[in-house]
């Protein structure tokens with residue numbers, strides 16, 4: 369039976385930023401160096417995924433970006449990983465950084481792999497990026513392509529911002545009623561960087577990350593928020609962080625400041641002479657806050 373494409377309203381509410389476009393990613397990766405893992409990294413995913421993998425599993429990482437996922441899995445003895453991305457720029461950079469790993473420039477919505485090739489296919493953030501475009505076809509194609517190249521009794525999995533209401537039935541519908549599969553669903557905590565990006569968006573008036581980073585109070589409050597959302601609160605009380613450890617904590621987070629092009633010395637100086645008024649930054653209404661979670665869907669392809 370022909371699969372019916374998904375209607376636009378089910379797929380996305382319209383383009384945001386340009387995440388669905390190759391040109392956006394090429395430009396971003398040509399300006400950006402280093403590595404960045406969207407949502408969650410291997411350490412967080414490992415306990416959830418390990419039981420679906422064996423050292424001989426053939427793994428496909430779809431829309432790998434400059435994530436360290438494959439390298440960290442490789443270090444954990446999963447040596448058969450193919451990484452693909454639509455951006456040739458990031459693929460060249462990753463090949464140079466990790467010459468022992470396998471990187472290929474390829475559009476994940478039109479893969480050249482044969483059917484039923486991989487034991488485990490993973491997408492982290494690519495479905496979400498493609499959904500931003502507002503065109504219902506690319507996300508539908510991505511899900512179907514990932515499913516097509518997965519072996520019977522193998523798994524294709526999605527790590528996404530989309531919760532159960534928005535993605536569970538959607539993924540089922542895309543794969544189609546005639547296919548036999550089951551889906552396991554889990555909620556995961558976001559990593560520090562993802563929490564930081566969300567906090568910057570929450571606190572900056574126009575939800576712009578760039579403006580948030582340029583406003584010192586917003587930036588520091590976001591760092592603290594992200595820290596508290598990510599790490600175990602039992603280790604450090606909120607009061608301890610806000611009142612006693614704020615400067616120390618911010619200095620510890622210099623790596624993040626540097627990553628965003630901030631001037632380390634200037635930042636230190638500013639923090640020293642100008643205490644931050646955190647009271648002003650407290651968000652009275654948590655309703656509108658972005659979520660501290662991402663979601664994992666593991667689809668088992670059945671015969």
Ligand SMILES: C[S@@+](CC[C@H](N)C(=O)[O-])C[C@H]1O[C@@H](n2cnc3c(N)ncnc32)[C@H](O)[C@@H]1O
Nearest residue numbers: 393405406431432433435453454475476492493
């Ligand atoms: C949100 S990032 C996620 C990167 C990485 N998976 C991670 O978890 O950090 C989305 C990635 O998907 C890639 N991408 C977008 N559209 C694609 C497509 N049609 N085929 C393959 N990759 C695509 C982008 O170049 C980008 O690297």
